[in-house]
Amino acid sequence: MDLHQLRCFLTVAQTLHFGQAAQRMDMLPSALGRHIRLLEESLGTRLFTRSTRRVALTDSGLLLREEARKLLAHADALMLQFRQKSHHSYPLLRVGAIDSAAIGLLPQLIQLFKIKYPEVEVQIYEDKTVNLLPKILNGRLDIAFIRPPEMMSAEIAHHFLCFEPGLVAVPQHHSLAAQGSIEIRQLENMPMIVPERRSRPHSHDMTMNLFHEAGIEASISQVANEKQTIINLVAAGMGLAIVPLWISRFAVNGVKFLPIASASALAGLPLSVVWLKDREDDIRQSMLQVIEDHAELYGDISQ
Template sequence: MDLHQLRCFLAVAEELHFGRAAQRLGMLPSALGRHIRLLEEDLGTRLMNRTTRSVALTDDGACLLEEARALLLQADRLAARFRSGARVQTSVLRVGAIDSAAAGLLPMLLQDFRARHPDVVVQLTEDKTIRLLPRLRSGRLDLAFVRPPEQPDRALDALFLFHETVVVALPADHPLTGRSSLRIEDIADQPVIVPERRSRPHSHDLTMKLFAEAGHQARVAQLAEEKQTIINLVGAGLGVAIVPRWTARMAPPSVRFIPLEGVGGAPVDRLPLAAAWMRGTRDPLRDRMLDTLRDQLARYADQA
């Protein structure tokens, strides 16, 4: 039995679904299943009853769940404490961010942070929430700017920051680019490029809900995983997309962005952004960045 096997078990036990657990860990379901079998062989007991449709913990599995959760939390805290001590000496802070936060929030935050702490080196990792959270839990990141998960992670602390404003991305030659704002009704008959739910559940669900709430069904022309791919597809004239406003900072000249009106003409701001870090750890460099973030949060939120 090793820690990786316990992490695999914990993910499946919490999700009760091998596919979702594999996605959470960034591995193939077949590899995940192999680690569960090895753990069961090492312990000499069956931990899960699984069929093609369901996963359920056995009595031994339920007993192991709380023990595994406590053991992994202790191991993560121990690793984070030693890594934090080493980093204070070298003054390196490892920060992860989703793409829109990397394009919009991070340039402002880093400028303010470096004005206060010019000797700190910040290493940036840009990725999706589902890949940043495991790096945070394992101690490979010290702080991450992510979409908060639907189920709170007991190993992490999180600070809600604000909701990002969303806009409609259109091809530059689209007839609607002359409008000052748009409603869902204006694009109800347009082909829509939508993020894959597996990797971007917040953005995917928001697009579908906005259409449904307006009494329409989105005409999904293409699913895409990367935000830059979505924007390039819009620029190629394959459809329109609903994206965070900060996405405009990474757009080619072939794309225009128009504000999206919600109820009563208000902007649509339903993409939450949070800062997350390992619970129960002391990290002076991380806390200095959080102090800068809190001091300037109102200004950052105004530009989201």
């Protein structure tokens, strides 16, 4: 039994629906079910009764629900006590970020934060949204910059920051590279490099929706999930890609980034900051205040 298993259990106990609980935890239903099975095996009892129509708590599940709430609240309080009040360590802020925010937002934001709070150590963890959200839920991250999913766990607080515009990445010697901007219809029949939807749903959908809005189909030549890999594939002439604005700061020779002409609301990716509700944390609140005070870093990044 571990804390993450207990958080999985409480989410299912709250929703009484494995599919909804998996969405809140930003996990695959199979992974969530595995955590529940492991918890039941470690306790030696069934926690849920399940049928094709309903999920219900057993008597053991009802008992564990109350005790797990107390245990997790105590664990969260203990974690904060050691993080914030120990005289043997420096104050610590653990920040998660998707690649684009790690490149375009965090350097300036953390610099401003450190000027005001030089005693705080900041640790940065770069990953995909699908991997960052569980780390918020299990307490391994204090704050994270993510692409918000359609459904968010009720335990997570979030604040929308901006829509990050998309750009078209083209090989430097491509026939379109000399243009000042690109119309999506010009990409008809062009080989496109896109991320897998399960891994990066917002980036994948932005490309597909822009093509659909233009009345054409995307000709997908390659699937690649990491932005650095996608840009390198563009540089190698494997295709074109629609990427977030801040990704253009990657130093890759042979690639030109062009704005999308007459870009609709579809040509942007949402960016939000998230944290765990009901957990007091003065350091995290200080960072949230810096974010609020310096909206110029993200408020109009299309300019």
